[in-house]
Amino acid sequence: MESALTRARAIELAEDHLESGALLRELERKVAYPTESESGERGDVHRDYLREEIVPGLERCGFTWRLVDNPVAERPPYLVARRVEDPALRTVLVYGHGDVVLGDAERWTAPWSPWRLVVDGDRWYGRGSCDNKGQHAINLAALEQVLRVREGRLGFNVTVLMDMGEEIGSPGLREVCTALAGDELAADVLIASDGTRVAEASPTLVLGTRGEVSFTLRAALRPRGYHSGNWGGLLANPAVLLANALATMVDARGRILVEGLRPPAIPDPVRAILSTIEIDGGPSAPPIEEWGEPGLSAPEQLYGWNTLEVLGLSAGAATGPQNAIPGTASARCQLRFVVGTDHTAVGTTVRAHLDAHGFEQVVVEVDPEITAATRLDHDDPWVGWAAASVERTTGKVPTILPNLGGTFPNDCFADVLGIPTIWVPHSYPGCSQHAPDEHLLASLAKEALGIMAGLFWDLGEEPTPLR
Structure with a gap:
């Protein structure tokens, strides 16, 4: 009974962190740091955020810390902080990232600003x-x-690991994890938060992520354009060539046509989990369209399958075209993929496919930064433990999501560190993440504070069977 009362007290105090205004004041300070990772001029801001916003709270809790130089030149350091009570006890790794995407201030609803926290209702x-x-x-x-x-x-x-480059693929994180895997980053489990719940009212546990590999298709036929009246019908048009090449890779309904870019069949246990999930992006979400692999439900398409997207097309002067056949055309493509896809062979797979369809002139350039797909086994004991803790705190059965539809560097923890990974997102699909008017829901944040207090409380309970 005493343990239950003190657990309830910890949850109450955590929720009061919002009710008292403390979380609001803290987030006002944090948001004011323009920690854009896509800007090459924010190095000092990233270090200031770590030293001024993260370190004081960790020191207050008895952590020792250090900044680990990023092995990638001109990228901000990583913060590694540790609090060791007894080496015989389990260790939890807590990860977060303090960098953000570009502020995009001119597109925010006036007079709001990306660098000033504004409260509007919830x-x-x-x-x-x-x-x-x-x-x-x-x-x-x-x-x-x-x-x-x-x-x-x-x-x-x-152990707390803070990343200041997640929005650009966490350059150097894999190397840092490899170097510190047997020492400062050794842990029994990762418990962290990023991404969104499947729905605002549904606490969610995420067990992994889809992977991501980007590549560019380029048809560079000649160094400049030529007048279409003088040369039309005599010169190959690289834009037409590229459009037809893309049409052999993904059809008019979004179905992937390249066998090597398609995933294996969705495992029955994953399909069973996804059958209980509904996609609910909230009132501002776009309507779901008939797109992608035929025969799949929306959750199966988003969480259990691969998608091949064309993110950008370029040929000639798109905003002011001249009467000229362009000399070059390019397409920026992205494959989001699930566990079981051979992401290491994307370049050779696409090359072989284009050659087989007569598009030898199209060059394939694969980005070196690839994030692997991850998915913790839903039968792992950590999953049942975390689900029971969340249900005890909220009275709600949490949604178990095999993996996010998006991507973050979970492969560094699951594959390099070799530990189970449990993600507990504190946002919802309509949060405008990466867009103008990004926001946090205060009501969801209050519930999240209680959930995390319950999880951290239960981690310290005796006995400790999960190790």
Whole structure:
């Protein structure tokens, strides 16, 4: 009974972090740092964010810390902080990222600004409010309240890893994880937060991510354009050539036609989980269209299958075309893929496909940065433990998502560190993540504070069978 009462007290204090205005004030400070990772001029801002916004709270909780130089030149460092109570206890790795996408200030609803937190009812607007400053602020606040109720003891060890380059693929993270895997980043489980729930009212546990590989198709036939009246019908048009090449790869309904880019059949246990899920993006979400692989439900298409997207097309002067056959054309493509796809062979697979269809002139350029797909087994004991904890806190059975439809660097933890990964997202599909008017829902944040306090409390309970 005493443990139940103190667990409830930790949850109460965590939720009060929002009710008292403390989370709002903290997020006002965090959002004010323009930590755009796509800008090459934000190095000092990234370091300031770590030292001024993350380190003080960690020091207050008894962490030791250091900045780890990024092995990729001119990229910000990683923050590694540790709190070791007893080496014999389990260790949890907590990850978050303090960088954001470009502010895109001119497209925000006036007079809002990406770098000033604005409260409008239940919505807290600001760049990073949900991705990811609000989410890691919630986790660290909940951890501090558990430590407070347990009077300076957690009952487990904690390592915090902060990334300032996630929005550009976390350059250097794999190398850092490889170097520190047997030492500072050794852990029994990752518990972290990013992405969105499947629906606003549904607590969600995410067990992995789809992978991502990007590539460019380029038809560079000649160094300049030629007048279409003088040369039309005599010169190959690279835009037409490229459009036809793309049509052999993905059909008019979005179905992938390249066998090597298609995933294996959805495993029955994954299909069973996805059958219980509904896609609910909220009132601002676009309507779901008949697109992609025939015969799949929307959740199966989004979480259990691959998608091949054309993100950009370029040929000639798109905004002011002249009467000239362009000399070159290019298409920026992206494959989102699930576990079981051979992502290492994308380049050779696409090359062989284009050659077989007579498009030898189209060049394939695969980006070197590839994020592998991950998916923790839904029968892993950590999944059942986390689900039970969330249900005990909220009274709701959480949705178990085999993997996100999106991508973040979970492969560094699942594959390089070799640990189970449990993601507990604190946002919802309509949050305008990566878009103007990004926002965090205060009501969801309050529930998230309680969820995380419950999880951290349960990690410290004895006995500790999960190791």
